[in-house]
Amino acid sequence: MTIVITQKKPKVGGDVDSFCTKCRMDLAHRVVAMVGDEPKRVKCLTCDGEHNYRKPMSERAANSPATPRAAAAKKSKTSKAATAKTERGARQSWEKAIAGQPPTAFKGYSIKQSFSDGELIRHSKFGDGVVARVIDATKVEVLFEDGPRTMAQGSV
DSSP states (O other): OOOOOOOOOOOTTOEEEEEETTTTEEEEEEEEEEETTEEEEEEETTTOOEEEOOOOHHHHHHHOSSOHHHHHHHHHHHHHHHHHHHHHHHHHHHHHHHTTOOGGGOEEOOTTSOOOTTOEEEETTTEEEEEEEEEETTEEEEEETTEEEEEEOSOO
16 A cells, blocks of 8 residues: 655635745745745735745755855855965965065156056055056056056057
8 A cells, every 4th residue: 555645736815835924934834826836925824924925944945055145155165265275375476576675666656657567556545556467468467465456558
């Protein structure tokens, strides 16, 4: 003997389990509106609060490894860690390039001048920097103490 358990499709006026945003729990709700085969709006049978349908937490945990918010938070933490690591590496590169250089080794920055890789410059706002790379004839990437910046060059 085989027992088959079928789950009824939700319908307007029918009951469905949903996460209640007011009670903050999985509770029985009455379906108020449907879009296709999915409930859209539900009313909590415990607190009478009406809200958009949300799958019960038990279903969300089983079907999805992480909520979009949790995935975004994880990505944010990972990207913050990667950014911090990049900034440390950039600062070390800057310190290595600047270390022991006499003040006369730095060329004053002017938008009219052209620069080459490894050239030391002194900017009035950002301080001492080193040209990390020439992007094109009008732009260079300069590594300053607070990080890299794209600067204009060779403009008249």
